[in-house]
Amino acid sequence: MSESTELNELIAGLVQEERLVHAVFSKPAARQADVRRVDLRPVALKEGLKYQQTERRGRQEFHENLEPAAALERMQSLAGAVFRHVHIDASDSQWSARFNKKGVCRLQKQKLSSKRASKPAEHDQPKSHLIPEGTPAPFLVATGLMSPAGNVKSGRHAKLRQINRYVEFIHDIAGRLPQDETIRVMDFGAGKSYLTFATHYYLTEILGRQVSMTAIEQRPEIVETCRRLAGELQLTDLEFAQGTINDFQQREEHVHLAMSLHACDTATDDAIGAAVRWNADVIMAVPCCHHELASTLPRTSDSPIHGHGILHERFCELQTDAVRAELLDYVGYDTTVMEFIDLEHTARNVLIRAIRRGAQPFGPRSPNDRTPRAAFSSSLGLPPLRLQRILEECGVLDSAE
Numbered sequence: 001m002s003e004s005t006e007l008n009e010l011i012a013g014l015v016q017e018e019r020l021v022h023a024v025f026s027k028p029a030a031r032q033a034d035v036r037r038v039d040l041r042p043v044a045l046k047e048g049l050k051y052q053q054t055e056r057r058g059r060q061e062f063h064e065n066l067e068p069a070a071a072l073e074r075m076q077s078l079a080g081a082v083f084r085h086v087h088i089d090a091s092d093s094q095w096s097a098r099f100n101k102k103g104v105c106r107l108q109k110q111k112l113s114s115k116r117a118s119k120p121a122e123h124d125q126p127k128s129h130l131i132p133e134g135t136p137a138p139f140l141v142a143t144g145l146m147s148p149a150g151n152v153k154s155g156r157h158a159k160l161r162q163i164n165r166y167v168e169f170i171h172d173i174a175g176r177l178p179q180d181e182t183i184r185v186m187d188f189g190a191g192k193s194y195l196t197f198a199t200h201y202y203l204t205e206i207l208g209r210q211v212s213m214t215a216i217e218q219r220p221e222i223v224e225t226c227r228r229l230a231g232e233l234q235l236t237d238l239e240f241a242q243g244t245i246n247d248f249q250q251r252e253e254h255v256h257l258a259m260s261l262h263a264c265d266t267a268t269d270d271a272i273g274a275a276v277r278w279n280a281d282v283i284m285a286v287p288c289c290h291h292e293l294a295s296t297l298p299r300t301s302d303s304p305i306h307g308h309g310i311l312h313e314r315f316c317e318l319q320t321d322a323v324r325a326e327l328l329d330y331v332g333y334d335t336t337v338m339e340f341i342d343l344e345h346t347a348r349n350v351l352i353r354a355i356r357r358g359a360q361p362f363g364p365r366s367p368n369d370r371t372p373r374a375a376f377s378s379s380l381g382l383p384p385l386r387l388q389r390i391l392e393e394c395g396v397l398d399s400a401e
């Protein structure tokens with residue numbers, strides 16, 4: 001039996017036994033193909049089991065729910081003839097098939113150590129998450145957040161909510177990342193790396209993109225643990241670099257996505273500064289503690305703000321993040337400041353998202369839109385903050401402006 005026939009029989013068996021979790025068809029056989037990728041997943045609807053088909057055309061996605069028989073026919077017609085790569089997640093195994101230019105199929109099975117839940121996603125759940133409970137994601141099982149059956153461990157629901165919230169932000173900017181080229185991702189101050197692994201999982205396993213990801217973390221013991229996990233998960237395209245953000249400043253040229261999530265104090269500025277210098281297309285920064293301004297602005301008892309510790313701190317946080325957002329906008333990024341996750345989870349809940357305007361590495365929106373540097377600091381009565389100094393030192397901002 002040819003491996004192509006074997007693949008068709010495999011798909012038929014998985015649909016019949018309701019063991020299919022997710023099928024991805026990518027790498028179109030025709031160069032000019034309109035549809036770049038098709039995903040199928042089982043979904044439990046009131047009217048019974050269906051397969052949700054997602055077709056990606058350019059940056060748009062089109063959804064359709066198919067009966068099991070129609071889904072089976074569709075999958076068999078796509079494999080080989082329309083797409084040369086097929087990836088199948090079943091409840092107890094993973095498969096990949098590659099068709100060469102002559103249409104010859106190579107089918108490979110990868111047995112999973114843990115049983116996957118093929119239970120279809122319930123559409124009437126209050127909110128459907130991009131990484132849902134009930135479907136074991138290998139990184140969540142390996143990091144101990146989920147059981148091998150896909151159940152979230154007691155006390156870890158808030159973390160999964162945070163992960164899903166962050167992945168939604170990645171989902172929103174995915175169209176800004178390369179479709180057919182390897183996506184270069186840098187994560188600054190990765191810590192225990194839940195969000196690093198989540199971003200990698202979402203881009204590679206859910207969106208089916210190629211990535212090359214580097215996570216930088218200064219604490220050696222955490223880096224060791226993360227490297228071990230990445231090894232167990234066989235993630236050869238995710239590396240963990242031990243050291244400070246500044247150690248790595250000279251090593252990169254172009255980055256598609258730079259993230260810095262809860263990196264301490266001015267480490268956020270080091271990360272944003274490096275990301276701007278490396279022409280990152282998208283920057284995601286969730287600042288953490290803000291000591292720089294809080295320790296430079298005087299705490300005067302006669303000030304209605306600076307006379308109160310908590311107001312002084314909050315004021316400094318707001319001002320620092322406002323300056324960061326303004327600077328990013330000024331050097332060529334469309335910048336939005338958003339709520340990362342509800343305050344009940346963490347007080348550090350501001351996400352600064354910056355998306356590079358056009359192909360120009362740096363520069364204001366238009367020649368008429370040059371905000372003088374004074375707008376970021378002097379008018380606020382602030383000394384130049386670290387991000388401003390970094391951008392001046394590397395020549396992105398002209399210190400004479």
Ligand SMILES: C[S@@+](CC[C@H](N)C(=O)[O-])C[C@H]1O[C@@H](n2cnc3c(N)ncnc32)[C@H](O)[C@@H]1O
Pocket residue numbers: 188189190191192193194195216217218219222243244245246260261262263264267270288
């Ligand atoms: C609070 S953890 C956040 C981890 C992860 N990004 C998250 O959001 O879950 C911040 C991490 O940044 C690391 N870090 C702080 N400053 C750094 C620097 N300059 N270079 C590299 N890592 C840094 C710390 O060691 C710590 O592990």
